Amino acid sequence: LQVSFGPNAPSLWPCPPTPLFEFEAQGRKIFAKAESLQPMGAFKLRGAWHRLSALGDEERRRGVVAFSSGNHAQGVAWAAKRLGISAVIVMPSDAPVAKLAGTRALGAEIVLYNRETESREGIAAELAEKSGATLVPSFDDPWIIEGQGSAGIEASVQMAARGHGAPDLIVTPCGGGGLAAGLALSCPDARMVIVEPQHWDDMGQSLALGEIVEVASDAPATFCDALMCRRVSDLTFEILRDSGATGVVVSEAEIESAMCYAFSKLQIILEPGGAVALAAILSGKVIVTDNTLVVLSGGNVDPAAFAAILARSETPT
Amino acid sequence: LQVSFGPNAPSLWPCPPTPLFEFEAQGRKIFAKAESLQPMGAFKLRGAWHRLSALGDEERRRGVVAFSSGNHAQGVAWAAKRLGISAVIVMPSDAPVAKLAGTRALGAEIVLYNRETESREGIAAELAEKSGATLVPSFDDPWIIEGQGSAGIEASVQMAARGHGAPDLIVTPCGGGGLAAGLALSCPDARMVIVEPQHWDDMGQSLALGEIVEVASDAPATFCDALMCRRVSDLTFEILRDSGATGVVVSEAEIESAMCYAFSKLQIILEPGGAVALAAILSGKVIVTDNTLVVLSGGNVDPAAFAAILARSETPT
Numbered sequence: 001l002q003v004s005f006g007p008n009a010p011s012l013w014p015c016p017p018t019p020l021f022e023f024e025a026q027g028r029k030i031f032a033k034a035e036s037l038q039p040m041g042a043f044k045l046r047g048a049w050h051r052l053s054a055l056g057d058e059e060r061r062r063g064v065v066a067f068s069s070g071n072h073a074q075g076v077a078w079a080a081k082r083l084g085i086s087a088v089i090v091m092p093s094d095a096p097v098a099k100l101a102g103t104r105a106l107g108a109e110i111v112l113y114n115r116e117t118e119s120r121e122g123i124a125a126e127l128a129e130k131s132g133a134t135l136v137p138s139f140d141d142p143w144i145i146e147g148q149g150s151a152g153i154e155a156s157v158q159m160a161a162r163g164h165g166a167p168d169l170i171v172t173p174c175g176g177g178g179l180a181a182g183l184a185l186s187c188p189d190a191r192m193v194i195v196e197p198q199h200w201d202d203m204g205q206s207l208a209l210g211e212i213v214e215v216a217s218d219a220p221a222t223f224c225d226a227l228m229c230r231r232v233s234d235l236t237f238e239i240l241r242d243s244g245a246t247g248v249v250v251s252e253a254e255i256e257s258a259m260c261y262a263f264s265k266l267q268i269i270l271e272p273g274g275a276v277a278l279a280a281i282l283s284g285k286v287i288v289t290d291n292t293l294v295v296l297s298g299g300n301v302d303p304a305a306f307a308a309i310l311a312r313s314e315t316p317t
Numbered sequence: 318l319q320v321s322f323g324p325n326a327p328s329l330w331p332c333p334p335t336p337l338f339e340f341e342a343q344g345r346k347i348f349a350k351a352e353s354l355q356p357m358g359a360f361k362l363r364g365a366w367h368r369l370s371a372l373g374d375e376e377r378r379r380g381v382v383a384f385s386s387g388n389h390a391q392g393v394a395w396a397a398k399r400l401g402i403s404a405v406i407v408m409p410s411d412a413p414v415a416k417l418a419g420t421r422a423l424g425a426e427i428v429l430y431n432r433e434t435e436s437r438e439g440i441a442a443e444l445a446e447k448s449g450a451t452l453v454p455s456f457d458d459p460w461i462i463e464g465q466g467s468a469g470i471e472a473s474v475q476m477a478a479r480g481h482g483a484p485d486l487i488v489t490p491c492g493g494g495g496l497a498a499g500l501a502l503s504c505p506d507a508r509m510v511i512v513e514p515q516h517w518d519d520m521g522q523s524l525a526l527g528e529i530v531e532v533a534s535d536a537p538a539t540f541c542d543a544l545m546c547r548r549v550s551d552l553t554f555e556i557l558r559d560s561g562a563t564g565v566v567v568s569e570a571e572i573e574s575a576m577c578y579a580f581s582k583l584q585i586i587l588e589p590g591g592a593v594a595l596a597a598i599l600s601g602k603v604i605v606t607d608n609t610l611v612v613l614s615g616g617n618v619d620p621a622a623f624a625a626i627l628a629r630s631e632t633p634t
Contacts, residue, residue, distance in 0.1 A: 016479070019336050019354060036584045037336060098581060162333070260620060264415060267358050267616030269584040299584030303577060303627040310624035 013049065013150070014082060015039060020158040021266050025281050030292050031167070032266070033155045036274050036299030040102060042226070043151055043179055043297050044068075044075030044138075050147025051136050052079040060085050063133040067091070067120035069225050070099025071298050072138035077106035088133065090124045096225060096271075096302045139178030140233035149182025155293050156187065167293035171195060171277040171286050174203045174247070175227040177236030179297060184243035190293070192245035193286050195276040197224040197255065203232050203240065204247020212237050223252060223305070226273030226298055248286055254279040259306075260313040262296065269306065274298035330366065330467070331399060332356060337475040338583050342598050347609050348484070349583070350472045353591050353616030357419060359543070360468055360496055360614050361385075361392030361455075367464025368453050369396040377402050380450040384408070384437040386542050387416025388615050389455035394423035405450065407441045413542060413588075413619045456495030457550035466499025472610050473504065484610035488512060488594040488603050491520045491564070492544040494553030496614060501560035507610070509562035510603050512593040514541040514572065520549050520557065521564020529554050540569060540622070543590030543615055565603055571596040576623075577630040579613065586623065591615035 021032040035043035052064060060083065066076040067090035080087035087108040091100060092115040104110055111127065113120050128135040137144060156166045167190045174180045174194035180203070184192050196204055199219040206212045214231045222228060250258075255272050258279035262270045270278070274297045280286045281294055338349040352360035369381060377400065383393040384407035397404035404425040408417060409432040421427055428444065430437050445452045454461060473483045484507045491497045491511035497520070501509050513521055516536040523529045531548045539545060567575075572589050575596035579587045587595070591614045597603045598611055 016337070016475075020333070021354075022356070037338075039339070041584050158333075263586055263620060263623070267353050267586045269580055269586065303580060303630055306580070307624040307627035310620040310627075313620055 017154050032294050034296050040074040040078045041300040042071035044071040047144035047147035048075035048079040051143040064136050065128045065133045066136040067124040070095045073103040077103050077108035081107045090120045098302045139176030145182045148179040149186035152183040152186035169289045169292045172295040173276045173297045176229040177232045181236040181239040195248050195280045197222040201249045224273035248280045250279040254283045256309050269299040271298050271301035334471050349611050351613050357391040357395045358617040359388035361388040364461035364464035365392035365396040368460040381453050382445045382450045383453040384441040387412045390420040394420050394425035398424045407437050415619045456493030462499045465496040466503035469500040469503035486606045486609045489612040490593045490614045492546040494549045498553040498556035512565050512597040514539040518566045541590035565597045567596040571600045573626050586616040588615050588618035
């Protein structure tokens with residue numbers, strides 16, 4: 001895989017760079033790539049745009065199909081709208097209202113499924129077969145991985161512009177591993193640490209064991225809806241394994257604390273799944289270096305859920 | 318006054334440009350300058366940095382004194398810390414906890430006063446006289462006005478980079494008028510609309526009457542603590558009057574709605590005072606043009622206050 005997309009090919013990419021914030025932790029300056037500030041609120045736009053903008057005229061006419069709990073859905077819907085492609089998205093009926101509303105507002109057709117009893121892969125494949133539409137996977141796809149990796153190139157350019165070297169440590173949220181694998185490819189000199197919520201650390205365990213393990217069938221749900229992936233793909237696993245990536249697990253309390261930190265110190269919204277890498281740094285579970293890059297991957301969260309988290313947080317002192 | 322600060326003098330300015338978001342309202346694309354994403358959460362850093370970085374060695378040794386409800390306090394504290402200058406800030410005892418904590422965390426000494434019974438100007442002047450420190454006003458000062466105006470230059474450069482003309486309409490929050498006056502000077506070809514909360518529209522009324530009027534002595538408090546200025550200054554008033562600026566008033570409900578919009582669509586935190594200009598556009602009280610720039614001026618708000626606003630908002634559909 002070659003990550004050719006990003007600032008090196010600016011004509012392809014319709015969005016300005018996302019902000020690179022600086023904050024202090026463990027006595028060091030940390031760079032935070034705010035992918036939550038993409039126009040649809042998550043890094044997913046990168047992969048979706050990369051895939052959809054490369055479709056030929058005939059493929060564009062037949063449309064695209066995707067399945068997603070929400071952020072990939074909005075990324076595909078955003079790119080499809082901008083490119084004039086029709087999009088059908090298969091989403092779980094219990095997805096956050098914000099993500100369902102966001103996807104619908106971008107003009108995509110939504111097909112709901114029951115996360116417990118139905119197979120989203122099956123529904124999406126059937127839809128694609130019927131209409132001839134192109135299936136756009138959320139992580140198990142070279143185009144998607146390559147697109148997500150552009151975040152690392154963009155951040156490296158921004159760090160260089162501030163007189164800093166390239167990142168030597170990248171701490172990133174991990175669901176299916178598309179973002180993490182893309183970053184491993186686009187920043188091959190950085191050590192990769194992938195962060196997952198408790199009970200959903202299948203990529204971390206897989207990397208530790210050297211082979212893919214699934215999330216336990218009795219794992220309790222996590223409020224990191226964006227990271228609820230039961231099994232990573234061979235492609236993302238092998239890229240991360242070959243890069244020497246390791247995994248870290250964070251608790252819900254650590255994630256909530258990171259969300260409140262982002263609220264008070266960075267003035268941005270992070271959704272739970274978007275805050276796990278920040279949580280790993282603030283909790284001290286990852287020891288930072290002189291050129292650490294942390295990815296804040298998404299900010300699509302229902303107001304009531306966010307309000308509840310803020311309300312139970314302590315007032316900063 | 319000459320606004321010489323900003324991208325034209327990059328060596329002076331220690332921060333990367335704040336993001337310029339795009340959103341749609343009234344069927345048009347609007348540009349939103351997110352000054353809430355400055356390192357201390359508000360545009361105030363611009364004026365404070367401009368003033369403090371121009372102090373001579375002897376002045377720097379004697380330190381600075383400022384009075385502020387919170388954002389100017391943090392701007393001065395941030396600049397003072399970076400420049401190695403000691404800062405004493407006079408703040409109202411009922412300032413948001415987030416602003417008190419933020420100012421203290423930046424190393425400034427805080428002197429509290431009672432907003433109802435004491436004069437912050439008097440306390441600050443006395444402190445300055447005793448120590449020989451330089452008083453840094455929050456808006457009634459050419460340096461401060463000039464510094465705040467750099468936001469307009471920066472936004473114009475960003476709009477040009479995206480193939481857009483300079484802003485022809487600027488909609489901005491207004492307290493004492495430092496930011497608005499600075500923008501009027503730095504973007505003289507734009508029509509200026511200043512936005513204030515109900516009962517605190519003294520600048521708007523002053524502009525309509527052609528002379529300065531104060532806020533009524535029985536005006537109820539507003540949750541826009543950053544905009545609670547009882548009397549604007551001759552300097553800011555005259556600049557805005559000469560530029561042909563006009564005023565618009567928004568209600569608390571409109572402001573809360575704008576804060577929720579920023580939460581759901583832009584994934585950023587706005588404090589009430591930072592959201593008034595956005596509220597004026599979303600409510601249709603300001604009719605936008607093809608090159609409208611709206612300033613999102615600050616994002617320092619207590620978690621509990623923000624949570625309460627989110628909780629009473631309707632879930633987006």
